[in-house]
Amino acid sequence: MKRALSTGRLLAGVQPEGAAGERFDDLLRQPGLRIERIVSTGQVSPPDFWYDQSEGEWVLLVAGQARLLIEGEGSPRFLKAGDWIDLPPHCRHRVEWTDPECQTIWLAVYYAPPVGGD
């Protein structure tokens, strides 16, 4: 089946959904690739929780600001609009802080590592 063209607005429709208040929207999904928008308003990772993903994650902070801690680093990285980071598979990380005063918009590209890679 031929894929249709699809479009959207990254900065629109950012109101929270559900009680947790953080919002996740898939923008593209196919085997081995997913593009997701995440909208945070002060949310952080739960205590002692680490993301540990089998996919790579290329993530851009589109708006707002955040602090991201990479396991093994002494202090979190401060991210502001336009900053991106490519997290290899199993690069453990957690969100230590997002600005509670505004919406922080992330664009995350999750991708399968190359075959034969690590």
Place this chain on the structure above:
Amino acid sequence: MKRALSTGRLLAGVQPEGAAGERFDDLLRQPGLRIERIVSTGQVSPPDFWYDQSEGEWVLLVAGQARLLIEGEGSPRFLKAGDWIDLPPHCRHRVEWTDPECQTIWLAVYYAPPVGGD
């Protein structure tokens, strides 16, 4: 070989390179996936030129503004910051206009179509 963590600033280092004045930077590259930043300052596609790619292209307009014509559509789509569009493989398109008064920053994710798809 284990992939290293890499980072960058999408809104920095946007000065033109070369005579054409449009700038292209690969931010991530692996088989079947490439993430590229494009910085345009008034550039448009040459007359009668159409992009016709075997990959899909998910593209976000991060800053600036542009008009993108999709083959078969009567008029170009106006894109402003935050607008994204997913162009399936072989969706012919051309850039009719980018704002000559400012830098238009695109984030393009080129991806192999799913096996058995199209």
